[in-house]
Amino acid sequence: GAIRRTCSPKASRPPTRSTCTDCFMNSILQCLSNTHDLRDYCLRNTHRTDLNNNSRAKAALMEEFAKLTQTLWTSASSEAISPSDFKMQIQKYAPRFVGYNQQDAQEFLRFLLDGLHNEVNRVTVKPRSLMEDFEHLSDDEKGKRMWNKYLESEDSKVVDLFVGQLKSTLTCSECGFCSTVFDPFWDLSLPIAKTSGEVSLIDCLRLFTKEDVLDGNERPTCHRCKTRRKCTKKFTIQKFPKILVLHLKRFSECRVRTSKLSTFVNFPLKELDLREFASDNSVNAVYNLYAVSNHTGTSLGGHYTAYCRNPCTGEWYTYNDSRVSPMSSSQVRSSDAYVLFYESATSSRL
């Protein structure tokens, strides 16, 4: 299935504002509709159970998303689908995403997943948050308690699939005291480790998790010293999500103008092993790629496409608005790659 939209990437000149108003949306919708478990959730109408259990009056976004996914997967493959009903819901929900060129695909993804999650959240009455003291617990136990606490208010199919947990460790440079904080993440925004040429995805992850020094105005308060101290901060992944979304920070804002890095980030299609970034190095953290949202062009003008691996056949396809064509897996890696969708190998079917 394709999404209808007459929008062609202009290779020779950047597109004008009017040529392409929603390719960012189409690109993300294709990546999500090729997410095996989310697709099945929609195809089997399981979302209805979650909607009904919540008896929510305002739950149109999930319904339209499910309808769109069903249409994409059940209609004749040559036909283009217009996601106009879905876009109408998006317009109600988030007017800023409709009718404008050059929206950010990653921002839209975050926004959409959050919107879908809210409508199918199994928690209908959120508990009042109590300040609990987990400081006496081991890091692992603290991580588990924090995760359970998160699930007490945010628990849905979307969370089951996309949300992981990040651990940040602050170490006091004076007394060596370590304090840990655990935060859920829906994706990881990775700095690109080089401004030109080629770099590996692992290098970007290493830069993201590199020990950082917090000094000067950024000095945190050390709980043991009871005063602000120079500290080091380091991220590790405490809990790996089933679907790992990696956003390559190609766009940087420096004062007045945004610039784009077109560094070629070399990422594996299979067996991305993230064990070295885990809080607990004995865990199994291997991922396979199944979708990429690409951005061609500059920060001033550009176009989004998607490369997705069909969850049933394992074949790769290029989605360019209304056009779909088969592609070789050897073409998936390019310097246009912007948002990478990885699936845990333990839940992979291919």
Ligand SMILES: [Zn+2]
């Ligand atoms: Zn200290």
